[in-house]
Amino acid sequence: MIPAPFDYEIAESVDQAVELLGSRDDAKLLAGGHSLIPLLRLRFARPALLVDIGRVDELRYVRDAGEQLAIGAMTRHHDLHHDPLVQEHTPIVSYTAGLIGDPQVRHRGTIGGSVAHGDPASDLPTILAALDADLVVRGPGGERTIPAAEFFRGVFETALGPQDVLTEIRIPKLGPAGWSYVKFTRRAQDWATVGVAAVVRRSNGTIDEAAIALTNMGPKPVRAHAAEAALKTADDVNAAADVVAQESDPPSDTSGSAEYRRHLAQVLARRALEEAIAK
Template sequence: MIPAAFDYIAPSTVDDAVRALADAGEDAKVLAGGQSLLPVLRMRLADPTKLIDLGRIPELRGVREDGDLLVIGSMTTHYEVQRDPLIREHALLLALATDTVADPQVRHRGTFGGSLAHADPAGDLLAPALAMDAQLVVSGMDGKRTIPAAEFFVDYFTTAMRPGEILIEVRVPKFTGWSAHYEKFNRVAQAWSMVGVAATIRTEGGAIAEARVGLTNMASVPVRARGVEEALVGQPATAEVIKAAAERAADGTSPTTDGNADAEYRQHLARVLTGRAVAAAVGA
């Protein structure tokens, strides 16, 4: 199908983009990589009169250090996140999760910030961002503000961004020296996760000193597996400990039942995949 007619705007700075979005009002869409938006436009499930393309704003791209944080521009592509040496060294979980996103074509065009702003609970980058306590920086006519990942994702395809705001960067604490693994289950290659588990672990002397575990597609937003984390910390990194902790993975979750799986099966997957993810991260 062919999208409905719209005006195309390509600002060169964040300020220009914010101003263009404010001028356009509610009848506008922001284009990042376009991997989610373009199919919606073609099916005419959305018909904005204005499309604001962020692709020509250089300040929204790249990865840099800021003390104990990594700062990732919202328009940094998945391909760039996969291969960036700073991310591989200090935020390995993000790189590993990004490795599983769709296919090479999508990873070359899709963007890190676009995936987070889209807020699909089946998306592979939301749970890692939550597990790593990422801070999402947005800009609007009233200036910039920073939203913790735990507050950013509100519901299906819904974020805490206000009308007229644009996601400009993501600030992630450094997890230098932590091991990590992202485990997902999908029906076919390139498909969305039926369930995914993002785990990053810090060990000391064979014991688990700290653990962060995030779950993909186990609710309308990504969730932390707090019970698993509590069961792991302070324990030896053994297969028995990991298996017992993984049994708590589905605690407090509310997965949906759909054409891919029912809620009970997703809870089973969460327990199995959590065990695999943690075991792979610590080499158990």
């Protein structure tokens, strides 16, 4: 289908983007366009104005920020996958970026667009939830930082207001932690039917810390706290996998029923935890 008519402006800076978003009711940012353009074509979105931030180079970077990596919102999936700092300090992010869609999607799609879109089937939001990342947002009232646990609110719903621009993603460095992201798809290059991210920290043979997060197992990325606790107390992958779906509310759709997804999450959690512990 052809999108409904809209006006189009190119922003040269973040401040200009914030200003342009405030210039009309129902204005929307355009980043890589790989989620928004399909919605426009289906007329599920009918913004009056598109504000293109594709040329805002100040949002395209990866920087070492001490304990964290700071990643500009317009950094593309392809660049995340190949960036040496991301590979060294947050390899789960680099690995996962390489699993997104196909090369065309990875060359256009951005981490900021993926996060701001709030699609529970997206991969990077799950990783950010597992790593307790922070999201930096600039709006008419200035800049604020929102923890990933508070940023994702529901299906296509986030903490972003209508005039907000997500500018930076701050991700704690992993250090020596073991990690894994296991994504199950019906066909190559699909969105995840279910995905499981696991990060495990061990010392002297015991598990000190575990973070487990699930993709497409609810309206937003799900942290599996019961499974994290089971892994730490019992040091048993099977005990953790058994309760991994406890806090989830999976959808039923053409890729699988909720019941199937709960079972799949257990199987994938076992694989992800074994891989993370072995790393």
